[in-house]
Each structure stands twice: as structure tokens, then as C-alpha cells.
Amino acid sequence: MKINWFKYSAPMSFYPLAGKLIPLFWIAAIMLILGGLYWGFFKTADILNDQKQYYRIIYVHVASAWMAMWLYAVMVFWAMLGLIFNTRLSYMLASATAVTGTVMTIIALATGAIWGKTSWGTYWDWDPKLTTFLILLFVYIGYIALQSAIDDVRRSDKASALLALVGLALVPIIYYAVNCPDPTQCASLHQESSLKRVESNILIGMLVTTLGFWMYSFATTLMRARIIVLERERSTTWVSNLPEISLAETSNSKIEARTETRS
């Protein structure tokens, strides 16, 4: 059986499918995040080898940092599909992913600062990993800014897709800034990010929360993509035939009629 992959690249068929999936992703996100945090806060040791209770911010910090980098790769994937196939929906998904990615980057930087103050003794330091992560935030913001700076949608999509592609160079640098084979060559304040010496209970909490953050990213990205679809396709008949749109329009026209009679 040949599957028509391009069927769901049409905004018309994507819109209702995303609408059905969003509640499922929300339920999965809430359950996984609550479960992961519960496990992390109540089923793990209070005091580690060197760190005290404050290490528990790891569940939010690691999950958001991983998602920030992963969503960047996802965004570039959609941008590349858009560049190659010229599909409108790919660009819409790319710009929808960018906002969630920015939020994740901000969460990772904020929780990292709080954790850093308690353990290292400073909110911020110009360490290679921290600095490259800050640049990632600027690239995300640059992508969104470039997209909203150009009025022509097709041109803004292409320009911002190229920017996203160039910014991809950052992701491996962030990873290797602390994980290079010879630790004397890449001295940093941030510890290496290895899962080898993490106790299994802590690991469970981390992975479940990360999965929850991922589901949250799906939910918010799809919600935002639906709004972008409505915005960009508003002149088409299928959008004006949607029940929620026609309802809103009739109520709008009612209000207009009312104001007209008043004046």
C-alpha cells in the first residue's frame, strides 16, 4: 500500500488532525511531568554525595535544556523540508516550534542560574557551555525577529529557514563544549553531561520529566501551528467554512450590527 505522505502536508487536513491530537498530548504531558516530578521529589535521596536538596532542580533543568536543543533540531528539520519541498505547512511548523524552543531555552537558563547560585556560588559565569547556550537563545530570538520583520510570508519563511540552518552549527558545539574526550582541553565550570554516574531513581525522574516536556512541546507547537494555519489561510473557503470560524464571524457581525443600530 502506498501511503500518500503529502496528504497531511495540506493545512486543510493538518488542521483537524492536530485538533484531535492536542488534548492527547496535553494529557500525556501533565501526567508525565507530574509523575516525573513526584518521583524526583519524593522517591530520591535528599542528600547526594556532594550536593544537598537543591540538586532536585535537575529534573526541570536537564529536561528543558535537552528540549531546547532538540526543538532547535526539529525546527531546522521543518525549515529544511520547507526549503526543499516548498510546503507551506513545514514553514508554519518551524515557526511554531521556535517559540516553544525559546521558552525551553529560557527555562533552562533560569533554572541553571538558580542551581548555579546554590552549588557553584554564582548565577552566571562566562563558561563555554553557558555562553553557547545564551547564543542559542539569541539565535531563537533572531529567527522569530527575522520572520516577523519581513511582511511577505514566503520571503520571511525562506530567510528565517536559512538563519535556522546556519544556527544549527551551535547545537554540537553546546554539547561538545563540556564533553570533549580530553577534559584538560575544554575546561569549564559546568559539569560534563553524562548519564553514567546517575543513580537509577534520579535517572527515572529525569527521563520521565523530559518525556513530559516533550509532550508539552508537541501540544503547544500544534496549538500554535493551528493558529498560524488560520492566520495564513484565512482567505480560503475551507477556513471560512470551519464551524468555529463561522460562529465567530456571525457573532462579530451581530456586534457590528448592534453598534450600527446604536449609532
Added chain:
Amino acid sequence: MKPRTKRLFFVLLALCCVGAASALIGKAMKGNLAYLHTPEEVLGGEVPKGQVFRLGGLVKEGSLKRSATELEARFIVRDNRNHEITVVTTKILPDLFSEGKSQVSRGKMGDDGLFYAEEVLAKHDAEYMPKELSDTLNKEHAPAKANSVKETKTKGTY
């Protein structure tokens, strides 16, 4: 060639360029981006005098001494090849700061050969284990090392 294939090649080429850029930046960071200097580099004269830099290394066991009247603390930072520099600071030491652990302090070398730190930061590794588990693991794997650490761990507080 279809325009789609053309664009595919264009994007793949761009990806290759980005990969190369990433690799080159990574290489440059390893060579030049000296985030911190080790005691060996400092004693070897690789750091210009009067310059603010970060000194990284382990806090020598039993070297932390606090002043009785002031906030001043002194400790010795060493590397694995037994180069030692004494650090003087009046700042509050972070929670994780302890003897035998890594630290990064920012400051200047004084003319007296002491390092005057404006900021002392503690490093921690990527080990997330409860204290009991970590202790048993240490005993099982390196009993001799664990014992020797305990013996030398005498804190000088005065």
C-alpha cells in the same frame, strides 16, 4: 534535474558547510578559549602579570585556613602534577566548596606570589548518587584510596 532535487542538493550543501563550521569552531574553542589556567601554567609564566584570570584546580586536603578575626580564607590550589598556588579570598565560599574538590577562582596574582581571588566558585562533577550508595561504591572499588582520603582529611580551623 527537477527544481526539487536542485533545492535538495542546495540544502545538503548548506548542511555540510554548517557541519564544517561547527567542527572548526569546536576546534578553535579547544585551542584558544582558555577559560581557566592551571597552577602549572601560572607558575610556568604563561599568564601575564597583573592580568585578571581564572585559576582552576583541586583544593589541597587540609589547606583551608580561616582567619579568626576577618572573613579572610586561604587555601592551596594544586593540579595533578603537584604545582601549588595559595589563594587568598575575602568572599563567602560556596556551599559545595570543600577540600579535595575542584574549584575555579577569578582574580590576580600578587607580587608576593599569592593569588588574590575576587570570586571563588565550586565545581561539581556529573555524579548524582546518594551519599550512602556512593560511599559503598567507593569502598568496593577502591578501599585503599577511600581510607587514605579519610586519614588526611583533617580540617584546619582557626
